Structures are given as C-alpha cells and as structure tokens.
Amino acid sequence: MLSKFLIPRRFFSRNIKDIKRRIEIKESKEQELEEEAEERKRRFKKKFFDSLRIYVRGGGGGQGIPKYGGVGGKGGDVHVISSKDITLKTVYDTNPSKRYIAGTGTDSRKRYLLGEDGADKEILVPVGVCIKTDEGRTIADLNEEGQRAIVARGGDGGSPYNNFLGQKGEVRSVTLDLKLIADIGLVGFPNAGKSTFLAAISRAQPKIAEYPFTTIQPQVGTMMYRDYRQITVADLPGLIEGAHVNFGMGHKFLKHVERTKLLLFLVDINGFQLSPKYQSRSAFETLLLLNKELELFNPEMLDKPAVLAFNKIDTDHNSNADHVIELVKNLPDSLSEVPKEMHPNRLVKFDEIFKMSAKNRENTDIIKQRLRELLDLYAGLKETDKSLLADFQNLPSGDKPYSSNKEIRKIKLV
Ligand SMILES: Nc1nc2c(ncn2[C@@H]2O[C@H](COP(=O)(O)OP(=O)(O)OP(=O)(O)O)[C@@H](O)[C@H]2O)c(=O)[nH]1
Numbered sequence: 001m002l003s004k005f006l007i008p009r010r011f012f013s014r015n016i017k018d019i020k021r022r023i024e025i026k027e028s029k030e031q032e033l034e035e036e037a038e039e040r041k042r043r044f045k046k047k048f049f050d051s052l053r054i055y056v057r058g059g060g061g062g063q064g065i066p067k068y069g070g071v072g073g074k075g076g077d078v079h080v081i082s083s084k085d086i087t088l089k090t091v092y093d094t095n096p097s098k099r100y101i102a103g104t105g106t107d108s109r110k111r112y113l114l115g116e117d118g119a120d121k122e123i124l125v126p127v128g129v130c131i132k133t134d135e136g137r138t139i140a141d142l143n144e145e146g147q148r149a150i151v152a153r154g155g156d157g158g159s160p161y162n163n164f165l166g167q168k169g170e171v172r173s174v175t176l177d178l179k180l181i182a183d184i185g186l187v188g189f190p191n192a193g194k195s196t197f198l199a200a201i202s203r204a205q206p207k208i209a210e211y212p213f214t215t216i217q218p219q220v221g222t223m224m225y226r227d228y229r230q231i232t233v234a235d236l237p238g239l240i241e242g243a244h245v246n247f248g249m250g251h252k253f254l255k256h257v258e259r260t261k262l263l264l265f266l267v268d269i270n271g272f273q274l275s276p277k278y279q280s281r282s283a284f285e286t287l288l289l290l291n292k293e294l295e296l297f298n299p300e301m302l303d304k305p306a307v308l309a310f311n312k313i314d315t316d317h318n319s320n321a322d323h324v325i326e327l328v329k330n331l332p333d334s335l336s337e338v339p340k341e342m343h344p345n346r347l348v349k350f351d352e353i354f355k356m357s358a359k360n361r362e363n364t365d366i367i368k369q370r371l372r373e374l375l376d377l378y379a380g381l382k383e384t385d386k387s388l389l390a391d392f393q394n395l396p397s398g399d400k401p402y403s404s405n406k407e408i409r410k411i412k413l414v
Helices: 009-047 088-094 194-201 283-297 299-303 320-329 333-337 364-380 386-393
Strands: 051-057 078-083 099-101 121-126 129-133 138-142 148-152 171-178 184-187 219-224 230-235 262-268 306-311 352-355
Touching: 051 088, 051 121, 051 148, 078 129, 078 138, 088 121, 088 171, 099 121, 138 148, 148 171, 184 194, 194 219, 194 230, 194 306, 194 364, 219 364, 230 364, 262 283, 262 364, 283 299, 283 320, 283 333, 306 320, 306 364, 320 333, 320 352, 352 364
Parallel strands: 051 099, 078 121, 184 230, 184 262, 262 306, 306 352
Antiparallel strands: 051 171, 078 148, 129 138, 129 171, 219 230
C-alpha cells in the first residue's frame, strides 16, 4: 500500500542531476566573470599608467675643513621636468626601481678648499603630471612642456654655519599623478557609444565592441575643423553605477575630467544594464546616476558647462527620446519619476541636449560644431560681459534638434 505513495527513485536522481547541472553552469558563469575581471585588471595594469610613486633623495653635502675654513660642495637636487615625448610607462621602464638619488657634494680638501657640488638628478615626466607628497600636499602641477620642479633638495656643504658638517639631502616619496589634458571630457556608462562617437568625430581609433569595459584606458581624440582648429576629447572608461564605492574601476579615471573645460554626457537611449545580474536602468535613470557619480566624486564638476547626447537613436523605434528629453528639461520636477535613492543633490545644467546615432553619424557633425561654439563662448565669457551673454542667447538654433531653455550660468573659467 505504502509503495503507491513512494516517489520513484529515478525522479529524484533526475532532479538532483538537473540541480547539479544548474549549479555547475552558474559556477562556471561566475568563474568566467571573475576571469574576465582579472584579465581586464591585468591588461589595464600592463597598458596604462596614470600614477607612479617614486623615491627621491637629494645628495648629501660634502664636509668642510674647519682648520682652513674649507667649504664642502652642496648636494645635488632632484628635479622633475615635463616633456611631451614621454609617458609614465617610459618613466617606469627606464628605471623600474623607481629610486632617484642626486649626487653628493665633494669634501673640501687642503688643495681644493671649495668642494664640488653634487650632480643634479633630472626625471623626465609627461606633461599633465601633478606631483604630490604622501601627505597629499601638491608640490607642483606641470601642465606645460619644459616646466620643472625640485622634489628633493640636496644638503648644504659643510661650512662655518654648520660646524663644517655636510648636511643630508631631503628624502621622501612622491607620487606622479597624471591627469590627461583635454578640452572635453566624455562621460557615460559602458556601452553608451563613447568610443563610437569619438571615432566618428575625431581621428582616434578606439576599440569598439558589444560588451562593457571595451575601453580600459582613457583615449584622447582630436577633433579637426575645416579651419584647422583642433579640440581634444577624452573618453573616460569604467564609470558605472556605484563607482563612488569603488565599484568597477571606481572613480579612478574621473580625475581626468577635472581639467576638461566642458563635459559631454553620453547616454544610451535604451538605458543601461551592467549585466543580467544587475537591475536595468532607463535612459533618464542612467542620466541621474551619472550625475550622482560625478557629484560624489567632486561636486565642482557639476559647475562645468555640459552637453547631453542621447545615443543610439536609430534603435529608438518608440520615440522614447522625446519623452526623456522632456523629463530632462523639466528637472527637478521630473525627479518624482525615479526612486529617491537616485536623486542627486545637485543637478547638472545642460547647455544643449541632442539626439544622435554615433554609429550612423546622425547629428554627430552638428554636435561637433556646437561643442566648438560652446567652448569658445565659455572661454571668452566674463561675468560682466553682457554682450557675449546676449550673443549666446541669439545663437542660431536652426541646426540643433533640441536646446535647453536654461539661462546661462555664471561659470568659473577653467
Ligand atoms: N545601434 C547603435 N549602436 C551603437 C551606436 N553607437 C554605438 N553603438 C554600439 O554600441 C556598442 C558599444 O559602443 P562603444 O562605442 O564601444 O561604447 P563605449 O561607451 O565606448 O563603451 P565602453 O568602451 O565599454 O565604455 C557597440 O557595439 C557599438 O557598435 C548607435 O548610435 N547605434
């Protein structure tokens, strides 16, 4: 009788097999993701240096001779000099020990009472390097070719002022922090089409693929105009929701946008989803999350002039873009459309909002032109310059598909 209610053994074994198979698939998928992340890290480490900590020591001063009043030579200084023809990787490759020590001054001798100064040590670094101490103090910003800073001073030679004892040179570790210098910073989550846009408007040939994190190092493209004017655009990869808690590559690359004069926000009109594991975000939510990440990194970034482009308009068969643009124009009222945790404290104010298809090069030329106009406008803009403000308001709007009605903000000139 009881056997009637017994479930056949084969049923269990089939189910267990099925569960095991599913667990295996899940594990192998997780492993694949981990391996992918490792590979990204490895490639990133190999290819792009944007920070290097080095040890620097000034040379010691030579000894003096009290009996004859001889003065020891001064120790050499360690200099850092900016050069266009160098990368941080070359700095590392030419001296993997990362130790830079200047020469010591020679002692005073009976026949040569004045000791010779020690040789200075010169370190060539790329333009755009900011030199910082371990305490976070900035020693120098080398933003132009040929600028120079002393990072460790040599000790004085022995003389009557120090009982003829040569002094030790300065010793410390400093970080060479490279910030790219570009006119425009492209900000957008992975897969938004940043590289495609960069390739469409400039001579950069970034890697483009259908999975996030294609770009693992910042790219700088140069937009050329007919009159040979050049404007540089930096594509900053790796920014994702949660970057402020070091998710993905965290805020690692955002420092590169700090020095740009204008931000171009790129948002996929279909929204964003990091992977099937994560929640998908609408285009409007994506924009607010981008805003929030920038705010959490450095709220001053929100003061920069900004342009917004909704990309992949060719795939927007339901004309979702028009609705989203309305939402952006109606900020902050439209914040009620999204959960509170996505609300930024401060909203970016956009000078222009565009729809585009980077892939089909739809509207890319208009955006390129407009970016130039805005850069010129802001570069010449002074708070008191009323005529420019008036000019701005009268700029031809025929070509632009959408333009925000916002008034011109008082901007800080960068
Ligand atoms: N349909 C369509 N696809 C596009 C458009 N722009 C880019 N894509 C595609 O979107 C994918 C991602 O483009 P990328 O340019 O690599 O995106 P990205 O923002 O640079 O991505 P990361 O490098 O991961 O930060 C690629 O498959 C592109 O071909 C567009 O306007 N329309």
